[in-house]
Amino acid sequence: MAAGQSHSVLFVCLGNICRSTMAEGIFQHLIKEKGLSSKWTIDSAGTGSWHVGCPPDQRTMQVLKKNGISNYHHLGRMITKEDFSNFEYIFGMDHENMEDITEMRPRNSKAKCMLLGEFDPQKELTVQDPYFTHGSNKNAFNEVYDQCYRCCTAFLESLNL
Template structure:
C-alpha cells in the first residue's frame, strides 16, 4: 500500500486579513473545489498585523465573491505566525510590501520552486478557465 501523499499548502497574506488575502483564499478554495482537488490542498490566509484577529472578511470582499458565484466562504482573521513558514509550501503576499516583510521574517525557505508553482497554477487555470468560458470578474 502506498504511503499517503502530503497535501500541498498555500497561505495568502496581506496587512489585515479581511480583504485581499481572504479574497485570494476564497477564489483559490473555489478553484480547487471546482476541480475536485480539495483533498490535495490546505489553503489559508493571514495578516501581518493583529488588528483584525477574529474578525470575518470585509463585506465588500464577501459581496465580490458572491457576485462571482463563490458562496459559503468563511474565515476569521488571524496573524501570521512563525509556524506558518514551516507549515506552508507557498506563501503569497498580496503586494510587494507584504512580501518584503514576510521574507524578512522567513526562517525556512519554502519547499516549492517557482517552476512547480507555475505548473500548479497552470493546471488549475487550464482545468477551470476553458477557452470558451472566461468569466468576467465583477467588482
C-alpha cells in the same frame, strides 16, 4: 503533482480581511471545481493585528458572492513563524507584505515566498489594497477579485494539475 501528494498555500496581506481573503476564497473555489480539495491546505493571514478574529470585509464577501462563491468563511489571523514550515507556498499581495514575510521567514524555511502578482498574465505585480477606497473607486474590490482570479488560475496552471 504526484499521485497522493498534497500541497498548501497561504495568502498574506496587511489586515487579512480584503485581498488575502479574496484570494483564499477564489483558490478554494478553483480547487473544489477541479475536485482537488482533499489535496490542498488553503489559508490566509495578515501582517498586522487590527482584524484578528474578524470576518472578511463585507465588500469582499459581496464580490465573492456575486461571483458564485457563497460558502467562504474565515476569521482574521496573523502570519506566524510556524506558517513557514506548514505551507509550501506563501503569497504576499504587495511589496510591503513581502518585506514583512521576508523579515519573519526563518532561515531554514523551505516555503516558496513570492508575490501573487508574479502569476498575473497582465503583469500587474501588486494587488492593490481596496480597503480605503470608500467611494473613490467603487470598483476596487471587483478589480481585486479579477486580479486574484487571474493569478490563482495561472498559478494552478503552472503546477500542471
